[in-house]
Amino acid sequence: MWARNRLIAAAAATFVVGIAATFPARIAYDWFAPGTLRLSGIAGTVWSGQAAQGSAGTFYLHDIRWSFLPLSVFKGQLAYAISSNTASGSVRTDIGANALGTIILNNVDCRFSLQEFRDLFQLQGFEGALRVQLETLVMRDGFPEHAIGNVRLSNLLAPNISPLVIGDYEAQFSRHENGIIGVVEELSGVLDVAGTITIGNDRSYSFTGKVAALPEAPPGLSNQLRYLGSADERGHRDFRIEGKF
Secondary structure, eight states, X not given: OHHHHHHHHHHHHHHHHHHHHTOBHHHHHHHHOOTTEEEEEEEEBSXXXXXXXXXXXXXXXXXXXXXXXXGGGGGTEEEEEXXXXXXXXXXXXXXXXXXXXXXXXXXXXXXXEGGGGTTTTTOTTOEEEEEEXXXXXEEETTEEEEEXXXXXXXXXXXXXXXXXXXXXXXXXXXXXXXXXXXXXXXXXXXXXXXXXXXXETTSEEEEEEEEEEOTTSOHHHHHHHGGGOOOOTTSOEEEEEEEEO
């Protein structure tokens, strides 16, 4: 009897593991996907699969692929390696979640057009290429609370002001007591910029700093800076962009 019970238990365990290993991604999506995630053309299993296209919030995605990272369970997470293309770029990251619902992203490497963020961050009238490379990004309740890495903005343009490229800029992000801080500096270009991006624990964001037009800046761009107010003795003017998520 004992031997038979062991065989029955082993058979049941094999059956459960087999079902889990081949569990269709389509069913898992129907059962568990949040309302902000929309996918179509789903194929494969919950452990390794793909979707033809979809959206995450306001971002359009296509050629989406995922594969489970089994070692993540030893960190108290369920994590996947994700890759996808967007309307103007690509997304590559390892994304996981723990029992508290915290989302952890590692090895983030994303490329976007700045226009994909123009409404969210009041960037109407600007164009450029955005490269996001983060060692770690931690999200709680849909809000970033920890980040380490850099974001680079290349070939910044303001076509309504000048057809010339304004320049390339980079922000280095780290975690501080009151939120996330990004130190911004220019890599090249016609504007001398030094500023700080702050993402507060109260879901606020701000970008503050000083900017000055270099001698090679086009007249139209230099004239626009006058709307920021009076310049200091070095020709720099203060600026501030702020809001809430």
